[in-house]
Amino acid sequence: MKITVSRKAHFNAAHRLHNPLLSSEENLDTFGKCNNPYYHGHNYELIVSVTGEVDVKTGYLIDMKVLSDLIKRKVEDHLDHKNLNEQVEEFKELNPTAEHIAFVIWNRLKPELGHHLELSVTLYETPRNFVEYHGL
Ligand code: NI
Secondary structure (H helix, E strand, C coil): CEEEEEEEEEEEEEECCCCCCCCHHHHHHHHHHHHCCCCEEEEEEEEEEEEEECCCCCCCCCCHHHHHHHHHHHHHHHHCCEEHHHHCHHHCCCCCCHHHHHHHHHHHHHHHCCCCCEEEEEEECCCCCEEEECCC
């Protein structure tokens, strides 16, 4: 029996969307307000979902305490209240779009999970805009 368990988390972060290969005008056309050179913030909502076979001994897929501690250590401590462009290594060369943030989060969490567990990450940048990454 395959089952999915999910844990919600939250962090605040500032970013600027900008591609140095584009002109100022093209950057503004492409990224709009998110191109603001003085940065701006988002309240990111994160859903981390883990899928696999339930452990017959415990009846758990994964201990929720283990999952919440993992999210805190690998995601919240790394991103919360940060300027993503300036302070987070992964975004020194990578535009911090919701797509790329979800990708970075997935890659930070995956090595910490057992190989028998599948991971997907859903990231809300606003209450209405969200992206999903399944590692495919
Ligand atoms: Ni933005």
